[in-house]
Amino acid sequence: xxxxxxxIDDDRIELGEMAGSxxxxxxxxxxxxxxxxxxxxxxxxxxxxxxxxxxxIHLNPGLRQGTIARALHIKPAHMTKLVARLVAAGYVSRxxxxxxxxxxxxxxxxxGKAFVxxxxxxxxxxxxxERSRLDDDEFEQFxxxxxxxxxxxxxxx
Amino acid sequence: xxxxxxxIDDDRIELGEMAGSxxxxxxxxxxxxxxxxxxxxxxxxxxxxxxxxxxxIHLNPGLRQGTIARALHIKPAHMTKLVARLVAAGYVSRxxxxxxxxxxxxxxxxxGKAFVxxxxxxxxxxxxxERSRLDDDEFEQFxxxxxxxxxxxxxxx
DNA sequence: GGGAAATAGTTTCCGCGTAAACTATTTTCT
DNA sequence: AGAAAATAGTTTACGCGGAAACTATTTCCC
Numbered sequence: 001x002x003x004x005x006x007x008i009d010d011d012r013i014e015l016g017e018m019a020g021s022x023x024x025x026x027x028x029x030x031x032x033x034x035x036x037x038x039x040x041x042x043x044x045x046x047x048x049x050x051x052x053x054x055x056x057i058h059l060n061p062g063l064r065q066g067t068i069a070r071a072l073h074i075k076p077a078h079m080t081k082l083v084a085r086l087v088a089a090g091y092v093s094r095x096x097x098x099x100x101x102x103x104x105x106x107x108x109x110x111x112g113k114a115f116v117x118x119x120x121x122x123x124x125x126x127x128x129x130e131r132s133r134l135d136d137d138e139f140e141q142f143x144x145x146x147x148x149x150x151x152x153x154x155x156x157x
Numbered sequence: 158x159x160x161x162x163x164x165i166d167d168d169r170i171e172l173g174e175m176a177g178s179x180x181x182x183x184x185x186x187x188x189x190x191x192x193x194x195x196x197x198x199x200x201x202x203x204x205x206x207x208x209x210x211x212x213x214i215h216l217n218p219g220l221r222q223g224t225i226a227r228a229l230h231i232k233p234a235h236m237t238k239l240v241a242r243l244v245a246a247g248y249v250s251r252x253x254x255x256x257x258x259x260x261x262x263x264x265x266x267x268x269g270k271a272f273v274x275x276x277x278x279x280x281x282x283x284x285x286x287e288r289s290r291l292d293d294d295e296f297e298q299f300x301x302x303x304x305x306x307x308x309x310x311x312x313x314x
Numbered sequence: 315g316g317g318a319a320a321t322a323g324t325t326t327c328c329g330c331g332t333a334a335a336c337t338a339t340t341t342t343c344t
Numbered sequence: 345a346g347a348a349a350a351t352a353g354t355t356t357a358c359g360c361g362g363a364a365a366c367t368a369t370t371t372c373c374c
Contacts, residue, residue, distance in 0.1 A: 013228045014216045021281050023190045024209055025303040030187045031230045033180045052181060059171045066322060071170045073188045078361050080324055102322040102369045124178050133305055142302045146182040148290055235331045237354055259339045259352040
């Protein structure tokens with residue numbers, strides 16, 4: 001019997017083995033991070049996925065739209081719309097190269113560069129140790145394990 | 158200049174400091190876990206959030222719907238629909254207690270109990286070390302850090 | 315060279331999850 | 345007691361993200 005005391009009194013919830021489930025824990029963690037991100041960024045009217053794409057274009061100008069989508073686990077259908085928003089916002093320009101007219105290569109506009117420059121610290125590193133329940137060492141270890149778990153190394157293998 | 162080589166050759170993406178962003182890493186990790194979960198569970202026609210709720214009801218029968226929602230970071234509006242699906246599937250019954258007729262308390266039906274019993278291992282512990290890139294120690298350490306990061310201890314504080 | 319297959323991206327349509335407004339009930343305050 | 349405020353959950357309307365089908369272009373291969 002895993003069952004715990006009656007629990008009809010509220011706000012005392014037994015999670016049991018669920019507290020050992022990575023799927024569950026990751027979902028909660030992600031929601032929390034997302035909420036913080038939103039709080040910090042809603043002023044800029046930009047969503048996490050959008051800034052991530054902006055950032056990757058910043059570091060890899062001229063990459064094909066689909067390549068970025070694959071790396072960030074964004075589905076093509078969504079990528080089309082996401083890029084359209086960034087273009088509409090004036091941050092990104094799409095270039096169809098002559099050697100493969102099916103594809104689209106992405107660049108930052110000067111406005112996009114300025115935005116990334118202006119917000120890089122706030123948006124990328126706002127998850128510093130001091131703002132979380134982890135100390136510096138734990139924070140770093142956490143990031144290491146996340147990278148290993150996801151298969152992300154410093155540069156894509 | 159953080160910028161890396163031209164990168165017009167595809168499939169070699171520079172993530173830069175993004176690889177140190179918890180928000181980014183958590184998103185990728187969550188997508189991967191979600192995909193595995195789906196693969197394993199689409200046969201049962203059940204989504205992660207739904208099973209989580211089923212599980213929590215299993216461990217805490219008679220809890221109020223809103224209490225569960227808060228603990229699992231599910232918004233009330235969504236909770237209503239999610240519970241409706243579980244009721245429609247015959248797994249959950251809703252009880253309006255006489256002492257507070259605004260509230261709804263949730264119980265598993267016998268069918269719901271059977272479902273949880275039948276699928277608990279597959280659905281909760283399918284993320285064992287052998288299936289991930291982490292070894293046993295790393296896996297456990299990862300879970301510990303996730304719990305600390307999210308503020309989830311064995312029993313809700 | 316020319317049709318078949320593959321590739322890049324887009325469009326259409328749909329479900330999940332949310333915010334905001336709403337209903338019903340209970341609690342608080344005077 | 346009775347009005348005002350708080351609480352529980354629902355309904356409505358909407359945006360994000362995805363699957364499937366589609367268009368355009370390029371590559372394969374006979």
